[in-house]
Amino acid sequence: xxxxxxxxxxxxxxxxxxxxxVHTSEDGTCLLYIDRHLVHEVTSPQAFExxxxxxxxxxxxxxxxxxxxxxVPTTEGRETHIDNEExxxxxxxLDKNAREFGVVYYPVTDIRQxxxxxxxxxxxxxLPGMTVVCGDSHTATHGAFGSLAHGIGTxxxxxxxATQTLIQKKSKNMKVEITGKLLPGVTAKDITLAxxxxxxxxxxxxxxxxxxxxAIRELSMEGRMTVCNMAIEGGARAGLIxxxxxxxxxxxxxxxAPKGAKWEAAVSYWKTLFTDEGAHFDKIITIKGEDIAPVxxxxxxxxxxxxxxxxxxxxxxxxxxxxxxxQRSIDYMGLTPGMKLTDVKVDAVFIGxxxxxxxxxxxxxxxxxxxxxxxxxxxxxxxxxxxxxRLQAEEEGLAQIxxxxxxxxxxxxxxxxLGMNPDQLAPGERCAATSNRNFEGRMGRGGRxxxxxxxxxxxxxxxxxxxxxxxxxxxxx
Amino acid sequence: MDKxxxxxxxxxxxxxxxxxxxxxxxxxxxxxxKRSGLGVNLFDEMRYTLDGKEIPDFVLNQPAxxxxxxxxxxxxxxxxxxxxxxxxxxxxxxxxxxxxxSFADIFYNNCFKNGILPIILPQDAVGYLMDxxxxxxxxxxxxxxxxxxxSASDGKSFAFEVDAFKKHCLLNGLDDIGLTMEKVSAIDxxxxxxxxxxxxx
Ligand code: SF4
Numbered sequence: 150x151x152x153x154x155x156x157x158x159x160x161x162x163x164x165x166x167x168x169x170x171v172h173t174s175e176d177g178t179c180l181l182y183i184d185r186h187l188v189h190e191v192t193s194p195q196a197f198e199x200x201x202x203x204x205x206x207x208x209x210x211x212x213x214x215x216x217x218x219x220x221v222p223t224t225e226g227r228e229t230h231i232d233n234e235e236x237x238x239x240x241x242x243l244d245k246n247a248r249e250f251g252v253v254y255y256p257v258t259d260i261r262q263x264x265x266x267x268x269x270x271x272x273x274x275x276l277p278g279m280t281v282v283c284g285d286s287h288t289a290t291h292g293a294f295g296s297l298a299h300g301i302g303t304x305x306x307x308x309x310x311a312t313q314t315l316i317q318k319k320s321k322n323m324k325v326e327i328t329g330k331l332l333p334g335v336t337a338k339d340i341t342l343a344x345x346x347x348x349x350x351x352x353x354x355x356x357x358x359x360x361x362x363x364a365i366r367e368l369s370m371e372g373r374m375t376v377c378n379m380a381i382e383g384g385a386r387a388g389l390i391x392x393x394x395x396x397x398x399x400x401x402x403x404x405x406a407p408k409g410a411k412w413e414a415a416v417s418y419w420k421t422l423f424t425d426e427g428a429h430f431d432k433i434i435t436i437k438g439e440d441i442a443p444v445x446x447x448x449x450x451x452x453x454x455x456x457x458x459x460x461x462x463x464x465x466x467x468x469x470x471x472x473x474x475x476q477r478s479i480d481y482m483g484l485t486p487g488m489k490l491t492d493v494k495v496d497a498v499f500i501g502x503x504x505x506x507x508x509x510x511x512x513x514x515x516x517x518x519x520x521x522x523x524x525x526x527x528x529x530x531x532x533x534x535x536x537x538x539r540l541q542a543e544e545e546g547l548a549q550i551x552x553x554x555x556x557x558x559x560x561x562x563x564x565x566x567l568g569m570n571p572d573q574l575a576p577g578e579r580c581a582a583t584s585n586r587n588f589e590g591r592m593g594r595g596g597r598x599x600x601x602x603x604x605x606x607x608x609x610x611x612x613x614x615x616x617x618x619x620x621x622x623x624x625x626x
Numbered sequence: 627m628d629k630x631x632x633x634x635x636x637x638x639x640x641x642x643x644x645x646x647x648x649x650x651x652x653x654x655x656x657x658x659x660k661r662s663g664l665g666v667n668l669f670d671e672m673r674y675t676l677d678g679k680e681i682p683d684f685v686l687n688q689p690a691x692x693x694x695x696x697x698x699x700x701x702x703x704x705x706x707x708x709x710x711x712x713x714x715x716x717x718x719x720x721x722x723x724x725x726x727x728s729f730a731d732i733f734y735n736n737c738f739k740n741g742i743l744p745i746i747l748p749q750d751a752v753g754y755l756m757d758x759x760x761x762x763x764x765x766x767x768x769x770x771x772x773x774x775x776x777s778a779s780d781g782k783s784f785a786f787e788v789d790a791f792k793k794h795c796l797l798n799g800l801d802d803i804g805l806t807m808e809k810v811s812a813i814d815x816x817x818x819x820x821x822x823x824x825x826x827x
Binding site: 414 | 662714739740802806810812816
């Protein structure tokens with residue numbers, strides 16, 4: 150039972166929800182208006198085909214933004230030819246659909262092309278208080294702006310294309326508070342992994358999470374995007390952070406952000422987007438910022454998180470159904486229980502993805518790599534999140550640092566994060582990755598993924614094994 | 627979406643439990659750009675050898691079952707990945723109804739979005755229909771959504787439950803989009819108000 154008072158005290162999620170309800174059915178199912186619909190080549194072709202078959206149009210093409218990212222190669226020459234026929238067909242289909250239905254479109258030939266979740270905020274499509282959907286689970290990223298953002302299935306993609314609405318039942322409210330300050334070497338990625346390590350991959354099921362607390366406030370917008378990006382890995386429908394001056398500053402002047410009087414009106418509305426003091430949360434989790442260490446994942450679930458100072462666990466350390474799963478993970482990952490995580494050797498390093506493919510991530514990694522080289526036998530790949538991130542990194546000299554260190558400097562896309570394009574791990578190959586999923590075979594059949602922050606990935610790159618970034622920082626200091 | 631009222635057709639017996647969506651449509655077929663055309667790859671790895679030859683024993687390859695419209699299956703049908711390609715592949719093959727003791731949640735809902743009726747019946751009823759299905763092409767099973775019954779070829783009939791709203795949609799061939807389109811004036815109104823209140827959005 151909620152106290153009568155909380156009927157008027159609303160969370161940030163409640164407020165955004167209320168402002169988007171088009172219709173409520175007797176059973177509580179709502180029709181929710183969608184402000185921004187992001188579209189990529191893998192989960193959209195059938196939706197467009199559906200429109201064509203039924204003679205329907207895209208209701209709001211000016212609110213629909215298409216960009217190919219999952220399948221596109223990240224090597225030069227992709228504008229003219231994609232070797233994999235099926236990938237090419239999907240990319241071509243998006244091209245045709247985008248043009249035929251008249252939606253906003255960033256093809257591979259456009260410098261603004263990139264991972265859909267990086268392009269949206271970069272171009273100012275994502276703004277506070279909006280509802281944002283995409284046929285992709287990491288749509289949660291956009292929650293960093295205080296927008297309600299989540300992934301949808303292909304039938305729902307078609308539904309949004311045709312009606313600009315989504316049929317939804319409301320989720321419960323969860324608060325995740327990170328108090329105090331982060332210690333040196335600890336980043337947004339460590340926060341989000343630590344939260345999943347604590348709640349488990351199903352801990353957020355049925356909830357929308359609002360991240361708050363001093364450590365979250367202190368994060369840059371890019372860091373906040375990293376945190377929200379992985380809300381889905383904790384099972385949550387979406388993750389949110391209330392907008393503040395940093396948010397407004399990030400949005401101001403972006404190509405599709407409002408200007409002039411509209412900007413003023415927008416900001417005054419955005420300032421109302423916070424959780425009312427005393428509003429009800431169904432679940433609350435509090436973590437002290439000081440308690441978070443630089444972490445890595447050891448297993449094949451994003452919840453398999455440990456501080457880098459720990460050792461590989463024994464399956465028997467777990468309980469219930471997790472015992473078998475842990476054993477399977479340890480076997481798949483080719484680890485020995487009891488060994489120090491810092492003794493785990495890596496073959497590859499991947500810096501990129503919608504989690505950590507933004508300019509600050511590249512700066513952070515380059516900061517560690519400057520004047521250093523990849524350890525012998527380790528291959529490294531940097532895949533910027535968008536063409537603009539890539540350009541900026543080149544202008545700032547970061548690209549040079551990466552190539553001097555021996556990294557491949559690629560074009561923008563999802564790349565190895567899901568291995569749908571040719572960038573894949575070989576069977577048994579072990580990778581320090583800044584992406585978000587360490588599932589079996591995710592980065593290539595038999596490939597082994599350890600998730601971590603960009604600085605931790607950079608540290609692993611120069612030592613050739615999982616490494617505590619604080620040791621490297623001590624060396625540099 | 628096609629209406630679903632009554633169908634009388636051949637039922638393929640698949641007594642396996644836990645038939646997952648990976649079995650229904652393996653992941654190499656997700657790179658398609660179509661909903662249609664997946665029927666030939668339905669149950670691909672159970673149905674064909676590595677070099678693409680039909681495996682004669684597999685039920686849908688047997689002459690009696692090549693035109694099946696119904697599948698009678700073991701417990702927990704449709705578990706695993708949420709891929710909507712699974713109901714697409716079933717429908718494209720011609721399957722309009724699946725009868726089992728239970729279904730995975732996402733698959734169950736995905737079926738209704740694609741004009742397929744999943745029917746949950748108790749173990750003994752499923753057993754009876756499974757035996758009936760095993761008789762081959764002459765034993766036709768009738769599924770009547772209006773009256774919520776499944777009848778075996780001997781006329782023995784079993785009642786099933788279905789959510790009233792989902793039933794209404796299937797009977798009338800209403801997909802979610804069609805239904806939402808009925809509320810288009812509410813969307814129009816919302817858009818107008820929104821354009822005034824949040825002109826930047
Ligand atoms: S970078 Fe990875 S997680 Fe992000 S959208 Fe692409 S494939 Fe998905």
